[in-house]
Amino acid sequence: MKKATIIYQSGQHQWIAVARDPERPNYLIDTNEYLITDGTTALLTDPGGSEIFSMVFAAICEAFDPANIGVLFASHQDPDIISSLSLWLDFNPELKCHLSRLWTTFVPHFGGTDETFITIPDQGSVIAVGKLKLRSVPAHYLHSSGNFHLYDEAAKLFFSGDIGAAMLPEDMNALFVKDFDRHIRYAEGFHRRWMGSPEAKRLWCERVAAMDIDMLCPQHGAIYQGKDVERFINWFSELQVGSGLV
Amino acid sequence: MNELKAIAEINKEIKSIVYAAENISLTATNAMLVARQAGFNAVGFSVVARELRMFSEKMAMAMQELSKLIYRQVLVTANKRNRLRSVTTLTRTASYGDLAQLRIASASARSQADVDEMERLIASTLRELQVAMKRTAKQCATGIVIARSAAIEAAHGGAMTAVLRQIAQGVEGVVDTIAERVGKLEVRLKEAGI
Numbered sequence: 001m002k003k004a005t006i007i008y009q010s011g012q013h014q015w016i017a018v019a020r021d022p023e024r025p026n027y028l029i030d031t032n033e034y035l036i037t038d039g040t041t042a043l044l045t046d047p048g049g050s051e052i053f054s055m056v057f058a059a060i061c062e063a064f065d066p067a068n069i070g071v072l073f074a075s076h077q078d079p080d081i082i083s084s085l086s087l088w089l090d091f092n093p094e095l096k097c098h099l100s101r102l103w104t105t106f107v108p109h110f111g112g113t114d115e116t117f118i119t120i121p122d123q124g125s126v127i128a129v130g131k132l133k134l135r136s137v138p139a140h141y142l143h144s145s146g147n148f149h150l151y152d153e154a155a156k157l158f159f160s161g162d163i164g165a166a167m168l169p170e171d172m173n174a175l176f177v178k179d180f181d182r183h184i185r186y187a188e189g190f191h192r193r194w195m196g197s198p199e200a201k202r203l204w205c206e207r208v209a210a211m212d213i214d215m216l217c218p219q220h221g222a223i224y225q226g227k228d229v230e231r232f233i234n235w236f237s238e239l240q241v242g243s244g245l246v
Numbered sequence: 247m248n249e250l251k252a253i254a255e256i257n258k259e260i261k262s263i264v265y266a267a268e269n270i271s272l273t274a275t276n277a278m279l280v281a282r283q284a285g286f287n288a289v290g291f292s293v294v295a296r297e298l299r300m301f302s303e304k305m306a307m308a309m310q311e312l313s314k315l316i317y318r319q320v321l322v323t324a325n326k327r328n329r330l331r332s333v334t335t336l337t338r339t340a341s342y343g344d345l346a347q348l349r350i351a352s353a354s355a356r357s358q359a360d361v362d363e364m365e366r367l368i369a370s371t372l373r374e375l376q377v378a379m380k381r382t383a384k385q386c387a388t389g390i391v392i393a394r395s396a397a398i399e400a401a402h403g404g405a406m407t408a409v410l411r412q413i414a415q416g417v418e419g420v421v422d423t424i425a426e427r428v429g430k431l432e433v434r435l436k437e438a439g440i
Contacts, residue, residue, distance in 0.1 A: 001342070053335055057350070058342030066349050090332055090353040 038130025086111025102146025166221030
């Protein structure tokens with residue numbers, strides 16, 4: 001089963017990482033979900049695919065009452081991001097889902113109605129979770145053409161969606177990056193192939209480098225913390241992507 | 247065979263009946279023209295040919311009605327499968343501890359209620375399908391009688407008797423085929439339980 005781990009806490013403000021499912025079948029990519037809470041209200045980032053709904057829900061129950069999740073955040077439109085939406089709405093039909101304006105007519109194929117979605121404009125938006133003000137940060141074309149990350153300035157935590165993702169072997173199942181040089185080898189192929197635009201990448205690196213970030217939390221693989229955050233941004237900034245060649 | 251595959255097979259059957267009914271309509275129009283050429287001797291045949299054309303129109307309408315009912319059944323059956331998947335996932339989720347069970351209970355109940363409602367709809371459409379099929383079978387029986395009458399009337403066609411007989415034989419063959427397919431369709435519907 002997936003495990004819920006508190007990775008940040010300050011009073012009632014928490015980040016809970018839901019990650020690593022050893023029972024997950026190999027044909028499903030492993031995903032990380034993050035629950036950002038402020039007391040009794042919470043936002044869940046990229047809630048995942050329908051196949052893993054039970055595991056995510058069960059893991060959340062270990063750390064937080066899911067009845068208090070009021071908002072979902074979908075970084076983009078992929079099935080591993082949001083195909084569990086209909087099940088989440090079965091659980092709570094009042095849930096709202098923040099999503100790029102590009103995908104609000106696509107994602108309803110997974111579930112939801114026009115009442116469900118809160119459209120994020122291309123330049124981003126501010127998302128309130130209790131007293132917290134989270135900022136959706138544009139990351140278009142990295143890899144989806146309508147793509148957002150989420151910055152929590154108070155916690156200095158940054159949810160980076162597919163950026164920073166690594167396809168790690170079984171013996172590297174730690175929640176945090178331990179050895180950056182070894183880790184990044186498992187991120188390289190993914191970033192080269194999935195990130196479509198060098199210009200978008202440059203802009204993202206500039207934008208994110210200017211933020212105060214303690215942890216960079218991707219949707220797949222391990223979390224970067226401390227100096228590894230800057231290392232990652234520098235590495236990504238140098239990486240050749242978007243050549244259009246396989 | 248699963249429900250959706252069975253429905254696809256039934257749709258194929260309906261299309262083949264529609265095609266045969268269209269054939270009858272053409273043959274009947276042709277028969278009316280030939281009867282006109284045959285003049286007074288073929289008045290009876292001409293009346294039968296008109297009846298045949300009406301029969302083919304009724305068959306086409308009946309198949310249209312069946313197609314609509316089948317379409318509705320496909321839609322609800324597909325939705326039911328989808329909801330059943332949710333019920334399965336939610337039931338599995340509820341098995342992961344007390345809080346999961348408590349929180350997921352009402353979602354499970356709602357999804358199960360949706361499935362129950364869809365099953366009621368499926369059952370009511372099934373009843374409508376059975377009534378429509380019975381009506382169609384009766385129409386077919388009438389069609390067979392008309393086709394036989396065409397064969398009888400062809401004998402009074404004077405110089406055109408041979409041609410009219412040939413047409414009557416063709417019509418009889420097609421009507422028999424339709425009756426056979428309608429019979430098959432009834433069986434398929436029973437087998438599929440839809």
